[in-house]
Amino acid sequence: MIRLSHIDRVFFVGEEQVHALADVSLEISAGEYVAVMGPSGSGKSTLLNILGLLDRPTKGLYQLENDPISALSNEQQAQVRLNKIGFVFQFFHLIPRLTAAENVELPLILAGIDPGQRKPRVRQALESLGLSDRARHRPDQLSGGQRQRVAIARATIMRPSLILADEPTGNLDRTSGNEVIQILEDLNRSGISLIVVTHDPALGERAKRNIVMTDGQILSDRQQAP
Amino acid sequence: MKLENTLHFSIQALFGYPARTLLVLLAMAMGVASVMVLTSLGEGARLYINREFTSLGTNILIVLPGRSETTGGPPPLLGQTPRDLTLEDALSLKKSPFVAKVAPIVIGSAPVSWRQKDREVTILGTTADMFDIRQLTMGQGAFLPPGDPSSGSGIAVIGYKIKKELFGNQSALGEWIRIQDWRFRVIGVLAKKGQSLGMDMSDLVIIPVASAQSLFNTEALFRIMIQAKNRNAISTAKDAILRIIQDRHDGEDDITVITQDAILSTFDRIFTALTFTIAGIAAVSLGVAGILIMNVMLISVSQRKSEIGLLKALGAGYSQILQVFLAEAAILSMTGALLGLVLAFLGTYIIARLFPYFPVHIPPWSVAASVLTAQVTGLIFGVLPARRAAAMDPVSALSRR
Structure with a gap:
């Protein structure tokens, strides 16, 4: 499903070149559950951004479902993000003035789907995450775990084939963190590919595949024993 | 993303930051309102002058001694000593079939007294025709009687204010007043009427023209006011007047004839130009409001960085x-303009109540122009922030909370 070949990502900090990613090649098949770990500055966030089409590689080829992504225009990439990728962030990134339901509805609005179809889909998504009674609450009226669940509802409302989670439990207590991970793993079991970037080794252990990065390169890539 | 959804999203964003939104709306509203109020004042001044000229009488021509090249300008100060206009000149104008009424005018200032009261007053020497030409109305008594203008008599018509000041509440009719060393009997009092064109008709004494000539010891007329037969006769009357006087002045073309229309159209042009100038100046405030919109939108863009990043991540x-940010700018400027309309109508209503004699009304073109300008500036100044938002790098936009 995902194929990265010889990806470089170079930033310029002042005069100096920083290789955030150096010659990274990687293949991830559909439905996989991958944890990307490593110290800060190792390039794992850059990898996630490139996988999520938020960033473009300086060099190398990225194929998503056999389409060469790098060749697409910005608008086309936006379409791919809209339809195929769901993001879950450490800081939730809910829009504070919108209710939970309105936040979840956003991708549907961006896709230009009729209101008549939007409402039931949003209701269903919130229901499946146990948030029905929170639909009309604004983010500041929700707990951290509830916010992240709203964010997950938003990430999945377009039925993407890939979910990218950047420290999804980084801002949550252990209980709600576990809840959130459970939900993500449930989604993975239903066939959606899941890539989680994390510092937390316990979290990494749960994934079926572990990728450890340092200095912009893949240090180890191993499958967990089933 | 459909238009109604974009608008809905933008409106929600504007309600999300009420203080900022209100400030921008206020600035836009003030800009639009000032354009409209100021143009309504300019337009009011134009209408006011128009009305003043109509109150001067209709189909009026004014004959001045001396030749001047430009219509409506003052007689030349240097060069030639014009020949005086005489009473005979004035009376001869009646020969023309295009001339309906002729009122020669001698004007001066003299002390007027009744019993112990005494004051300096403008004395207007004229004939019975003046009554119709200036469209005067009598409060009491009668105006100067028609008759041979070249023989004077000791009768006077006094203005409303003079009557009040000299006689108070007593009747003035039939009383004898003294002007300089001459005695005049009051035969009429003018009705209370406002100023017209700087000449306060309530603050003067009208006496027969021949009497005024003796009083001021002059043959010369200050000017002659003429009423043409009708509107179409004005230009023919003008030619006739010029020809008649030229004949009488040994072929010398030494008078100036001003038509009311010419003066009116000159003032009209001046005040229209003035109105546009004021509108232009006021439009600057609209520009300022536009810049304010840009500022606020730029701040909004940098404050909502993570929101923009999120929208990009969502696709x-x-x-x-x-579109989202342009819609915000458009909604701001549109709502601001509508608020400005309300403010302007309120403002002109108040002005109209405070100054009832001054005709204030908002010209339709200024409504259209100011609302349109508000829209255009709002959009133009909204483009830069919107482009900045749209071009934002999602990674850095999302990296900070």
Whole structure:
């Protein structure tokens, strides 16, 4: 499903070149559950951004479902993000003035789907995450775990084939963190590919595949024993 | 993303930051309102002058001694000593079939007294025709009687204010007043009437023209006011007047004839130009409001960085984000303009109540122009922030909270 070949990502900090990613090649098949770990500055966030089409590689080829992504225009990439990728962030990134339901509805609005179809889909998504009674609450009226669940509802409302989670439990207590991970793993079991970037080794252990990065390169890539 | 959704999203964003939104709306409203109020004042001044000229009488021509090249200008100060206009000149104008009424005017200032009261007053020497030409109305008594203008008599018509000041509440009719060393009997009092064109008709004494000539010891007329037969006769009357006087002045073309229309159209042009100038100046405030919109939108863009990053991550393209922010600018300027309309109508209503004799009304073109300008500036100044938002790098936009 995902194929990265010889990806470089170079930033310029002042005069100096920083290789955030150096010659990274990687293949991830559909439905996989991958944890990307490593110290800060190792390039794992850059990898996630490139996988999520938020960033473009300086060099190398990225194929998503056999389409060469790098060749697409910005608008086309936006379409791919809209339809195929769901993001879950450490800081939730809910829009504070919108209710939970309105936040979840956003991708549907961006896709230009009729209101008549939007409402039931949003209701269903919130229901499946146990948030029905929170639909009309604004983010500041929700707990951290509830916010992240709203964010997950938003990430999945377009039925993407890939979910990218950047420290999804980084801002949550252990209980709600576990809840959130459970939900993500449930989604993975239903066939959606899941890539989680994390510092937390316990979290990494749960994934079926572990990728450890340092200095912009893949240090180890191993499958967990089933 | 459909238009109604974009608008809905933008409106929600504007309600999300009420203080900022209100400030921008206020600035826009003030800009639009000032354009409209100021143009309504300019337009009011034009209408006011128009009305003043109509109150001067209709189909009026004014004959001045001396030749001047430009219509409506003052007689030349240097060069030639014009020949005086005489009473005979004035009376001869009655020969023309295009001339309906002729009122020669001698004007001067003299002390007027009744019993112990005494004051300096403008004395207007004229004939019975003046009554119709200036469209005067009598309060009491009668105006100067028609008759041979070249023989004077000791009768006077006094203005409303003079009557009040000299006689108070007593009747003035039939009383004898003294002007300089001459005695005049009051035969009429003018009705209370406002100023017209700087000449306060309530603050003067009208006596027969021949009497005024003796009083001021002059043959010369200050000017002659003429009423043409009708509107179409004005230009023919003008030619006739010029020809008649030229004949009488040994072929010398030494008078100036001003038509009311010419003066009116000159003033009209001046005040229209003035109104446009004021409108232009006021439009600057609209520009300022536009810049304010830009500022506020720029602040909004940098404050909502993570929101923009999120929208991009969710799959919003460049044009969608551009539309969202342009819609915000458009809504701001549109609502501001509408508020400005309300403010302007309120303002002119208050002005109209405070100054009832001054005709204030907002010209329709200024409504259209100011609302349109508000829209255009709002959009133009909204483009830069919107483009900045749309071009934002999602990674850095999302990296900070």
